[in-house]
Amino acid sequence: MPYILQYKTLYICIYVNGRLTHKREREMGFSEKQETLVKESWEVMKEDIPAYSLYLYTMILEIAPEVKGLFSFLKDTNELPKNNPKLKSHAVKVFKMVCEAAIQLREKGEVVISGSTLKYLGSVHLQKQIVDPQFEVVKEALIRTVEKAMGEKCSEEMKDAWRVAYDHLAAAIKAEMKQQAAALSV
Template sequence: MAFTEKQEALMKDSWEILKQNIPENSLRFFTIILEIAPAAKAMFSFLRDSDEIPQNNAKLKSHATKVFKMTCESALQLREKREVTVSDTTLKYLGSVHVKNGVIDLHFEVVKEALLRTIKEAVGENWSEEMGCAWGEAYDQLAAAIKAEMKQEPPHQIS
């Protein structure tokens, strides 16, 4: 099924709402990830050494912003190109970081659930199932591109 103009519009509109409060939405995003999978904290260098999610953690905000933005950009690509393309350099980096941190398929599902819940809370009454499906499809395509690159990475050697 092709990504529709309406799906793209729903994502663009919700992204505009999300961008208005990136610090709060980033914090909420990571809070939900850790509610679902507390052990995931060890996978994020900027969270590993703290007892709670810091309110003013610039790296947390930056990371969450990148996830939101890449997912939104994926939607635009799905509409224009019918596939998600990430620059080779970025994809290689994402693949290696995810392999190094031991990311598995289940982790992508946790992030997807947290992403959708965060967006739903942020957009409030503007939320619709169609909006959730659009974000979910864009995220799934981005995750598939990262997973494909992860398979190209040599296994991480523990020394």
């Protein structure tokens, strides 16, 4: 039986008297377990923020060395600065925002970023001309960082929870980028 999957609702397509109708089957969303997996792994990562921040950027540059120039704190260096407060601060923002996205997905079914924060994120990413593949690089680096932090406790389910939360956060930023780009072209 074919189906259409939306984030919050599973629809089953049913043919009645030769006509296709859609029947709402059941609510789906970011589960309590997914939220817990993200929050628990974030708690582990918080125990050694300097190491996991450095690891996140090591992974970003391993996956896509060409993005180095997009980060002001990496532009003029050949090595990752181990004690750079800007690197740590940026990594913490990424970790926290994805964790907050997981909480919001569970509670509200969507990611809501405050207006000024969203405008800032949209403008910075637009100014730096960030494109979809670069969002994917950060997501992959984030997942590798979660794997490193959690070791054997890291499961596919945990990684998927982080991916879903990250994807929704990235979608909100991309939508704001698109809106700002449209406003600039008027």
